[in-house]
Amino acid sequence: MNERQKTWNEYKRLLRYLKPYLGNFTFATLCMILVSITAGAAAYLIQPLLDDIFIKKDRDMLKIVPAALVAMYLFRGVARYVASSLMQKIGQQTVRDIRNHLYSHIQTLSLSFFHRHTTGKLVSRIANDIQLIQDSISIVVYDIFRESFTVVVLLSLLFYRDPKLTVIAITAIPFSAFLVARLGKALKNVTRESQERMADLTSLMHESFSGFRIVQAFGMQKYEISRFKKANEKYFGLILKTIRINEVSSPLMEFFAVIGVAAIIWYGGIQVVEGTYTVGSFFSFLTALFMLFSPISKLSRVYNKIQQSMGAAGRVFEILDTKPEIANAENAKPIGRLSNAVEIKNLNFSYGTEPVLKDISLTVKAGSIVAVVGMSGAGKSTLVDLIARFYDPTSGEILFDGVDIRDATLESVRGQIGIVTQDIFLFNDTLRNNIAYGQDSLPDERIVGAAKAAYADGFIMEMPDGYDSLIGERGVRLSGGQRQRISIARAIFKDPAILILDEATSALDTESELQVQKALQNLMRNRTTFVIAHRLSTILHADRIVVLDKGKIVQEGNHQELMKSGGVYKKVYDLQISANAGNA
Ligand SMILES: Nc1ncnc2c1ncn2[C@@H]1O[C@H](COP(=O)(O)OP(=O)(O)OP(=O)(O)O)[C@@H](O)[C@H]1O
Ligand SMILES: [Mg+2]
Numbered sequence: 197m198n199e200r201q202k203t204w205n206e207y208k209r210l211l212r213y214l215k216p217y218l219g220n221f222t223f224a225t226l227c228m229i230l231v232s233i234t235a236g237a238a239a240y241l242i243q244p245l246l247d248d249i250f251i252k253k254d255r256d257m258l259k260i261v262p263a264a265l266v267a268m269y270l271f272r273g274v275a276r277y278v279a280s281s282l283m284q285k286i287g288q289q290t291v292r293d294i295r296n297h298l299y300s301h302i303q304t305l306s307l308s309f310f311h312r313h314t315t316g317k318l319v320s321r322i323a324n325d326i327q328l329i330q331d332s333i334s335i336v337v338y339d340i341f342r343e344s345f346t347v348v349v350l351l352s353l354l355f356y357r358d359p360k361l362t363v364i365a366i367t368a369i370p371f372s373a374f375l376v377a378r379l380g381k382a383l384k385n386v387t388r389e390s391q392e393r394m395a396d397l398t399s400l401m402h403e404s405f406s407g408f409r410i411v412q413a414f415g416m417q418k419y420e421i422s423r424f425k426k427a428n429e430k431y432f433g434l435i436l437k438t439i440r441i442n443e444v445s446s447p448l449m450e451f452f453a454v455i456g457v458a459a460i461i462w463y464g465g466i467q468v469v470e471g472t473y474t475v476g477s478f479f480s481f482l483t484a485l486f487m488l489f490s491p492i493s494k495l496s497r498v499y500n501k502i503q504q505s506m507g508a509a510g511r512v513f514e515i516l517d518t519k520p521e522i523a524n525a526e527n528a529k530p531i532g533r534l535s536n537a538v539e540i541k542n543l544n545f546s547y548g549t550e551p552v553l554k555d556i557s558l559t560v561k562a563g564s565i566v567a568v569v570g571m572s573g574a575g576k577s578t579l580v581d582l583i584a585r586f587y588d589p590t591s592g593e594i595l596f597d598g599v600d601i602r603d604a605t606l607e608s609v610r611g612q613i614g615i616v617t618q619d620i621f622l623f624n625d626t627l628r629n630n631i632a633y634g635q636d637s638l639p640d641e642r643i644v645g646a647a648k649a650a651y652a653d654g655f656i657m658e659m660p661d662g663y664d665s666l667i668g669e670r671g672v673r674l675s676g677g678q679r680q681r682i683s684i685a686r687a688i689f690k691d692p693a694i695l696i697l698d699e700a701t702s703a704l705d706t707e708s709e710l711q712v713q714k715a716l717q718n719l720m721r722n723r724t725t726f727v728i729a730h731r732l733s734t735i736l737h738a739d740r741i742v743v744l745d746k747g748k749i750v751q752e753g754n755h756q757e758l759m760k761s762g763g764v765y766k767k768v769y770d771l772q773i774s775a776n777a778g779n780a
Contacts, residue, residue: 203384203506210333210509213290220282225341227279232345234272236353239484241265247476283338291330298322298512306521307586308547316399321515324394325508328387332505339498343491350484350491357481358473361464365456365485375448376496383441384503390434391508397427442500446493453489460485522585522606529599530608534562534693534724536597538583543592545582552578554747556592562693565720565737567729569768570744576728579744580696583726584613596694614692616719618700620683622674627656628663631685642689649718650685651711652678676700677708684715695720697727699734730772743768 214221241261248257299322302309354362404411404420411420460482467473538560545553553575560566568576581587583594585601593600601609622630631646632638643663647653655678659665667673674682680700687695697716713733720727720737729735735755743751745764758765 202510203503206506206509206513207332207502209513210294210329210505211337213293213333214286214337216293217286217289221286224279224282224286227275227282228338228342229345230275231272231279231342232349234268234275235346235487236349236484237268238265239350239353239480239487241480242483243474243476243480245476246479247474251475279342280338283341287330287333287337290333291326294329294512295322295326298326298515301516301518304520304523305518307581308521309518314399314402316397316402317395318515319402320391320395320398321511323398324391325512328391328505328508329512332502332509336498336501336505339494343494343498346491347488347495350488353484354481354488357477357484361460361481364463365460367456371452375452376445376499379441379445379496380499380503383438383500384507386434386437386441387504388507388510390431390438391511393427393431393434397424397431400424400427438504442497445496445500449493449496450489453492457482457485522588524605525603528603528605531596531599531601531604532608533612534596537561537595538694538724539595539598540583541593541595543582543589543594545578545587545590547578547587551590552747553582553589556747556749558742558749560724560726560740562724563722564739565725565727567727567735567738567741568744569729569735569741569765569773571764571768571771574744575747576744577698580698580726580728583694584615584696585609612693613696614687614690614694614719614723615696615698616680616683616687617698620679622667622679622682624666624668626661626664626666627659627682630667630682631663631689633686635689646685646689649688650681650715652681652685652715655681675708677705677712680712681715684712684719688719693724695723695725695727697725697734699728699730732773735773741765 241264244257245261248254249261302318351362351366354365400420400423404424411417464473464478464481468475468478540556540558543553543556544551556579558566568579570576578587582589585594585606588602593602595601596604596609623633627647628638628643631643631652640663644653647656647663656663656665697720713731716734717737727734727738729738729741732755735741738754741751741753741755741758742749743758743763743765751758751761751763751765753761759769
């Protein structure tokens with residue numbers, strides 16, 4: 197498919213969003229045709245104005261022409277208002293729909309998609325690219341229709357007055373069309389690049405604002421500012437280019453047009469002098485020709501705008517066409533709450549080409565606790581991500597009560613899994629909503645119960661608004677231990693059958709650590725737990741310890757056994773666990 201075809205297909209795809217509004221769209225179009233006809237009528241009236249009033253001194257016409265003008269422009273005003281406001285409304289409606297569609301689609305995508313795209317870039321797609329599309333739909337659709345009708349009406353009038361003269365006048369058009377096409381292409385490229393630079397800017401801001409603590413701690417404000425300025429300067433340069441290309445097209449068009457006009461004045465002048473034409477019909481012709489300028493130059497801008505927004509539309513469609521890697525199989529069935537066992541059979545996994553997990557087999561009885569231990573990069577987080585089906589294994593299988601989780605519905609798998617991760621994420625919302633995240637009903641006793649079990653009720657009640665206290669983005673107003681306990685309360689509230697726990701590597705101070713440990717013990721009770729363990733207390737509570745090394749299970753057993761046999765476990769213990777052992 198060549199570039200032009202692709203652009204055209206993308207534009208057609210955009211216009212499909214207009215479908216629900218076709219009724220209003222047709223009505224607005226009709227109003228626009230009326231507006232265009234009045235433009236032609238105004239140019240037509242020049243002839244009786246000059247010939248009948250000024251030259252023949254006809255007194256009746258002196259009354260009719262001004263009255264006709266007033267009536268016509270009243271009518272034109274109303275039609276124009278209706279057409280323009282309706283068209284813009286339709287444009288906004290479609291853009292709203294595209295934005296909703298894009299956001300909803302992104303929500304269905306898999307974790308790997310979010311690894312590939314930075315938050316900033318995604319935000320930029322939804323904000324900036326859709327803004328560009330908005331231009332192409334609401335303004336462009338309106339302009340295309342209105343201006344092309346006007347062109348048609350005026351051209352008809354010109355042909356009616358004199359076909360030969362008209363042909364002379366519009367010979368300049370193919371030249372200009374070629375020029376416009378070249379400019380449009382250049383503009384599309386510049387715009388695509390400038391949108392990418394805008395996405396860079398958004399990414400940069402997102403990073404440095406969400407990591408502001410690190411930025412300040414390292415005294416990197418100046419560095420961040422210069423990084424931002426550099427990116428901003430690049431963007432600015434591209435915008436300047438856009439402006440230049442945009443602004444050069446109208447003057448160029450006008451120049452070509454005026455060559456046509458000059459020819460007309462010369463040729464038409466001779467006709468008037470020789471008496472073949474009346475002054476009125478010549479001026480009527482000239483007026484219509486002048487009136488053609490504005491719609492034609494607007495149409496050339498429209499073409500540029502379409503080129504610009506097609507770049508944006510292309511990027512939006514690219515996301516819309518991304519299929520979620522993890523989705524329900526065709527005949528996926530819901531599975532019940534885990535009652536027997538989680539089995540992992542001969543599982544292999546890689547993110548790209550490097551194998552990350554190799555031939556893992558593991559059976560975990562429902563209700564038991566497995567601690568996963570290993571050096572950094574061994575594949576611990578990857579293993580638990582596979583259990584929550586954030587990824588599918590490259591080969592091998594994961595069974596819940598004997599059912600491959602790829603044959604179960606995602607909702608029924610994820611619905612029974614609770615996850616508490618290393619980097620705790622809290623929403624910019626009340627404590628109550630953070631604890632009950634994702635649940636429709638918010639029974640107070642259950643929220644308080646969960647908070648109590650997570651040892652969070654105490655500090656929550658000390659806050660001025662209790663459970664209704666708002667926490668900032670990522671919970672900046674809570675301490676590390678408090679945030680951990682909120683996330684534990686969230687998991688307790690969900691009451692999952694399977695629990696995935698990625699313990700924080702660093703211990704908190706003794707007091708806070710003790711409370712987090714007790715909260716975790718409450719959380720793990722009566723659940724099948726996979727815990728990436730760094731705390732001795734967790735390891736001592738585990739029914740079994742699995743030691744991962746470079747993607748393989750190298751040791752299994754309890755703490756005493758593993759300490760005796762040495763190997764990787766002993767090394768990991770000395771490096772990671774003994775430091776936290778004081779709190780066990
Ligand atoms: N999204 C990803 N894309 C590509 N490679 C990844 C991705 N996530 C992790 N890896 C790689 O997979 C390997 C295992 O990573 P994993 O996060 O599972 O380690 P881990 O045992 O949890 O380490 P840690 O104790 O530091 O959390 C590492 O080599 C890592 O570089
Ligand atoms: Mg990890």
